Amino acid sequence: NAGVTQTPKFRILKIGQSMTLQCTQDMNHNYMYWYRQDPGMGLKLIYYSVGAGITDKGEVPNGYNVSRSTTEDFPLRLELAAPSQTSVYFCASRTTGFNQPQHFGDGTRLSIL
Amino acid sequence: AQTVTQSQPEMSVQEAETVTLSCTYDTSESDYYLFWYKQPPSRQMILVIRQEAYKQQNATENRFSVNFQKAAKSFSLKISDSQLGDAAMYFCAYSANTGTASKLTFGTGTRLQVTL
Numbered sequence: 001n002a003g004v005t006q007t008p009k010f011r012i013l014k015i016g017q018s019m020t021l022q023c024t025q026d027m028n029h030n031y032m033y034w035y036r037q038d039p040g041m042g043l044k045l046i047y048y049s050v051g052a053g054i055t056d057k058g059e060v061p062n063g064y065n066v067s068r069s070t071t072e073d074f075p076l077r078l079e080l081a082a083p084s085q086t087s088v089y090f091c092a093s094r095t096t097g098f099n100q101p102q103h104f105g106d107g108t109r110l111s112i113l
Numbered sequence: 114a115q116t117v118t119q120s121q122p123e124m125s126v127q128e129a130e131t132v133t134l135s136c137t138y139d140t141s142e143s144d145y146y147l148f149w150y151k152q153p154p155s156r157q158m159i160l161v162i163r164q165e166a167y168k169q170q171n172a173t174e175n176r177f178s179v180n181f182q183k184a185a186k187s188f189s190l191k192i193s194d195s196q197l198g199d200a201a202m203y204f205c206a207y208s209a210n211t212g213t214a215s216k217l218t219f220g221t222g223t224r225l226q227v228t229l
Contacts, residue, residue, distance in 0.1 A: 099165060
């Protein structure tokens with residue numbers, strides 16, 4: 001059981017480039033989340049999804065887009081990379097019930113130069 | 114808006130000793146859960162323990178226990194018999210039953226060092 005898988009693990013982008021961070025989970029979870037973690041800080045929510053076809057903005061959505069065409073996949077897209085988007089990105093999922101813990105991927109370290 | 118505050122950026126404990134990490138939160142909700150997550154250098158986010166707001170009994174998981182003071186909005190984590198493998202960042206997090214995907218709100222974390 002792989003859980004939540006994120007790819008790539010590391011990436012360096014140039015300013016203005018675009019890329020997609022991939023996230024897939026094999027637990028049949030309806031809820032999925034994207035967070036960013038800046039150095040010395042906690043995680044901040046970028047976008048979340050409550051099921052296939054349904055997404056919504058979190059705390060810091062500017063500069064990002066998401067889609068949820070299947071239950072398993074929840075990709076995060078950066079359209080015009082900016083240095084302020086240098087961060088570690090985590091994808092998470094959970095089953096129904098607000099008391100259920102979120103399961104996290106291993107993160108993607110993204111540097112924009 | 115809900116906020117989670119961890120006032121100790123760093124803590125240190127000797128192996129086999131006990132340490133307590135502090136967390137306070139602010140909310141107007143009555144139905145919520147509190148979590149402690151551990152993030153070792155490998156970067157994984159690992160659930161340590163969780164507490165339901167309606168339960169008066171403090172949660173325990175082996176060497177980890179919490180002191181949940183609902184009126185004071187305090188949720189501290191106690192690690193007993195500390196081990197080298199406990200060295201990590203620890204994040205306190207809050208989730209309320211608001212019907213909007215029940216997002217987690219994280220504190221800024223406490224870095225725990227374990228010394229011999």
